[in-house]
Amino acid sequence: MNIDESSSAAEGNQPQRYSPAEIEPKWQARWDADPSLYAAEGHDSGKPKYYCLEMLPYPSGALHIGHVRNYAIGDALARHMWMRGYNVLHPMGWDAFGLPAENAALKNGVPPREWTFANIAAMKKQFQRLGMGFDWTTEVTTCLPEYYRWNQWFFLKMFEKGLAYRKKSKVNWCPDCQTVLANEQVIGGRCWRHEDTVVELRDLTQWFLRITKYADELLEGLDKLEGWPEKVRTMQRNWIGRSEGAHVDFAVADGDSKITVFTTRVDTIFGATSVQLAPEHAVSKAFALEDDALRVQIEELLEQQQKARESDALGAIEKHGVFTGRFAVNPFNGERVPIWVANYILADYGTGAIMSVPAHDERDFEFAQKYGLAVRRVIAPVIDTKDAADADTNDLALPYTDEDEAVLIDSGQWTGENCLEAQEKMAAFAKAKGFGAPTVTYRLKDWGVSRQRYWGTPIPMVYCDKCSPDEPLPVAESELPIVLPEQVDITQTNGSPLGRIAEFVNAKCPKCGGVARRETDTMDTFVDSSWYFYRYTDAKNLAAPFDSDKANYWFPIDQYIGGVEHAILHLIYSRFWTKVMRDLGLVKNDEPAERLFTQGMVIKDGAKMSKSRGNVVSPDLMIERYGSDATRMYALFAAPPDRDLEWQEEGVAGISRFLGKVYRLTTKFSSVARTNGAATRPKDQALLRRLHQTIAKVTQDFDGRWHFNTSISSIMILVNEITANEAAMDAGEISPAAVSEVLRGLILLLAPFAPFFVAEMWEELGGEGVVFRTQWPVVNEELAREDEIEIPVQVNGKLVSVVKVPAGSDDAVVKAAALADPKVIARIEGKTVVKVIVVPGKLVNLVVK
Incomplete structure (x- = not known):
């Protein structure tokens, strides 16, 4: 559906204006006041569970549009599953340790902890302003002792099992990071964080996790992950390299x-x-x-x-x-x-x-x-x-x-x-x-987890020259957490900064009680992200990483969402960690996630949106101009979620105009929609047919490949149909019951995509309860059935028209109808049609030069 076309229909008498600047803060304040609003129910709720998760962000200071797209996808899914009657867990946290905090400290003179928590506060505010439905009661921050003490606990357990060990070996050294990198963090001979920095090989004594013990199981398990993209599974097979x-x-x-x-x-x-x-x-x-x-x-x-x-x-x-x-x-x-x-x-x-x-x-x-x-x-x-x-x-x-x-x-x-x-x-x-x-x-090597940096989890081992001169000793579990000191000089780059802190280094030997030296290396930050999603199930537990009964209820994750760039790093480590926890008796599942979705990139000015390229678009600016709902809805509308998206600000403006149109129609007919009765008038059926066809289409998209772009297009078509019948609605030729059903159905269909707007419109219509906890509209199959179907037509991925063809038409008929459409003809005039792609029953895309 062309956005501008959907917004240019004749306006009604004295339309009310849509003002996201008034609506969105109103609902944000209500939701902020009720932290349980998005909280999951217990495992005895009687509802089927659904664990919807997006990869947690690094608190870099600000979200960009790439973040908005990723989290809007997960948020739409979570809201839809709530409306389908599921007990949904949709948490959020912060991957808060890591080198950027140290680099920022060196650059700006701000301690890493202070820099990190300021960024978390700023990004959390952005998430809330975007209306993301996260359960903040389960929030996890990996740089807090209550979290990283369990990193240390896991390390001790792995040491007991022979899975954590220390050896001298050739390691990858990044001169810029001044630290060791795992093999997976070396891309084309260069540091994964510094694409122009050549990684050196050095002989160092380091700590390793014996991931190779699970190499065969990691490889064989890929065949069972049918809900993961084949590209990711192939990348892992090649990396394991049996x-x-x-x-x-x-x-x-x-x-x-x-x-x-x-x-x-x-x-x-x-x-x-x-x-x-x-x-x-x-x-x-x-x-x-x-x-x-x-x-x-x-x-x-x-x-x-x-x-x-x-x-x-x-x-x-x-x-x-x-x-x-x-x-x-x-x-x-x-x-x-x-x-x-x-x-x-x-x-x-x-x-x-x-x-x-x-x-x-x-x-x-x-x-x-x-x-x-x-x-x-x-x-x-x-x-x-x-x-x-x-x-x-x-x-x-x-x-x-x-x-x-x-x-x-x-x-x-x-x-x-x-x-x-x-x-x-x-x-x-x-x-x-x-x-x-x-x-x-195997090509896969054991995971080197030692880092010669400050801002990370201290490794819970000590060295005693008296009773264990050759082997490191584990600290007692009762000593955990080994707390990371807050006041540390990180300006010197010769060795770990912790080695210069006497009160940290000096320790008591757990074996003889004498003087010992604490390990000064910290853990790779991928340790933090290898198990964080288990902590979400029991985030406040002080006695254990999590309660096994709670984890076993929620796991495996039903849908995990994140970038394909994590296929080798985070995703293979988290699979390994799950298998270790299973063998420790903590969980029953073999794999962390049943399904994985990798979203496409956001492109601006022909290049991936990134700070280094100077083409980052701030969601704050878009929200100020067009509102949060329009910003996140455009991120879902502009392209299928697994494809790259070319960011166009005029597209956000178009979505804002579309929402304004829905606002006008809803407020105009809200009093009519509050009445009761039956839909018995002759013109009712045509409008209700369009509604139920739209319900069927959007429901199918959520159950299938998440073509949210075509979902939103079909909703726009429904709105055009309502607008075309506006005069009949004014004249009473369409019954109030039909108006009520159509408007309520329309708002419920929009609920996963535009939460602030929908909450306002649901209240306007007199809807009861929280809109995203309201039952998803059920399609009337008989009413939705039609001899003709409508097929959206795109040119180079952008919707330009919709054509009607007989139901069951083959590709040739659909192609001919698309090429004969006046709007399509006008759009491709003077251009060469390179290819016509027909997705049966879904859409037609003309690739033109």
């Missing part, structure tokens, strides 16, 4: 060391013509100590690798290598193969070493061609086996990588075996002989 293969040990000839390689194609091992090491592999370093010239060459390879990381070009790096002058022994045939160091082999990927089989691997083939290494074919197509042994390798199409319809050649006792069968047998042989074993590896 590979089945074998570890094989190549002994270093004339030495005592060995090189362990991981291969998914052990069946090709007779074709290995070299072993290649990462520049930082332990064997590479050992060789470098013995040969200064080799050391210089290896350092050059490492420098090349580091530069490739910096430019995010590691996958396309020009491959260079150096022969070490040493050899390794292939354990399957005793052959000596040269040991090379190569710049494209990573120390932190796999074992940091590969066996190179040029005839059957594209990367190995490229390297062998460059350095003149032998290329030996050891697998062949089934049809080629008779002649393969005699074939000239140079005449064959190499590399040949098939394994499904291929067999081994020149491979000792396995010659003639099918490749897939040989892989299993050869891995078992390696295990039996003691030089290898069948192995499953």
Whole structure:
């Protein structure tokens, strides 16, 4: 429905004016005075439960239109489910720890705590001004001790179970953040917060959570998450990166060391013509100590690798290598193969070493061609086996990588075996002989949770030189929370700021009672967001993270809403945390959320809306000009929620005019709508038919893919129909009962989208109770049925007209009707129609240039 068209119908006599500046504060004050208004009922309410959740925001200081869209989607759903008779939990909180607070403190001289709580107050006020129906009685703030003490409690439990441990390893270091990053926080070799900052590899002793213990379950669980977008599930599958293969040990000839390689194609091992090491592999370093010239060459390879990381070009790096002058022994045939160091082999990927089989691997083939290494074919197509042994390798199409319809050649006792069968047998042989074993590896690494920053959860461990000089000790649960000091100098960036606070560092050993040192690293802030939605179910509990009975009633989350950028970070961590809590006996569910929805971005001036691009639109400005309801309703109307939205202020103005039209009609006929009686007059049926068709359409949209844009369009069509019948309503040709049913139905249909406006109109109509707790209108199927249906027509995603076609028309008929519509013709005149997309029974979209 075109907004301006819906707003340009003839006005009635002396219309009343819609004033959101008067209506919205009035209802906001009423709702603020009753904090239980949006509170969920207990688990014994007798109603079906519905847990509707949007990802909690970081309190950065102000909401932008991207926030408005995300939370308007969830709020519309929550209100609809209330009206459908569900016991709804719709909470909100604050992901309040994190580096931005420290950066702001350094920039503005405001302590992180003060900065954070000022931002929370400002953003909460914005949420309330937007009319978001959150249950503030369950509010969670992750930087408060009553919350983060349970981070510490969980850490102790994981330490008991061997899931939290400390080790020295290569870690990702961001020079700007001055802290360690988890692998998931490194994107293209750069910090996830600083896209221009190259992440360095450093050797540090860090705390890790053993997420890899759950790798198989995390992977297998994705198949059960049918309510999650396939894109997110694919991203997690790829990140977990399960590979089945074998570890094989190549002994270093004339030495005592060995090189362990991981291969998914052990069946090709007779074709290995070299072993290649990462520049930082332990064997590479050992060789470098013995040969200064080799050391210089290896350092050059490492420098090349580091530069490739910096430019995010590691996958396309020009491959260079150096022969070490040493050899390794292939354990399957005793052959000596040269040991090379190569710049494209990573120390932190796999074992940091590969066996190179040029005839059957594209990367190995490229390297062998460059350095003149032998290329030996050891697998062949089934049809080629008779002649393969005699074939000239140079005449064959190499590399040949098939394994499904291929067999081994020149491979000792396995010659003639099918490749897939040989892989299993050869891995078992390696295990039996003691030089290898069948192995499953993962791209997923354990979660490094240590951060060398101040504004985070203190790790509840201590160090005692007397009774435990080598191992850290857990503090007693009775000591929790280990409170984060408030007055801390964070201007120095050499190590954790907490290390300079004597009253924090000095502690008592829980084992011997002597002097101990407290751990000064803090936890990754993704710890906070991995379980916050469980705390919502029992936010005031002082004795436990939450009551299990309450959590088991509400979980899994029925609908989770947030950005796809969290697919790897937050979403995989929260799945891991749920499984740990299940194994601790706290919850019964395996997964945190049954359904996940990832909304599209908000675009302004052709780019994603962000502060860095200077194209952020403040909702405060939109609210001041057009009202909260128009602002959030346009965010739902302008595009399907899973698509990107191009922000246009004139669109908000159009929605405001539409609401003004509904306001005028409602106030004009409110006294008529308060009367009782039956809808018996001849013109009643046509108007009621349009109402029930609209009820059917909007209900279907909520039950399906949330096409709120077409929901709102159909409501606009209903309003146009009411306007077209306004004269008949004035003349009494339409019965008061029909007017009442249509206007009440209209307001209830708008309830999920424009809460302030609807509350005012419901009161105007004499509606009883809270409007969003009123029953959702029920469609009269017989009345809604019609020989013709109306199909919205869009041009480049914007609604320009509505066409009528016979019910059940095929796509060709619908397409023809759309192209013949005068408004469509006028809109596409002089342009080229690139494509006509027909969504059966839903809409037509013309893509034009």
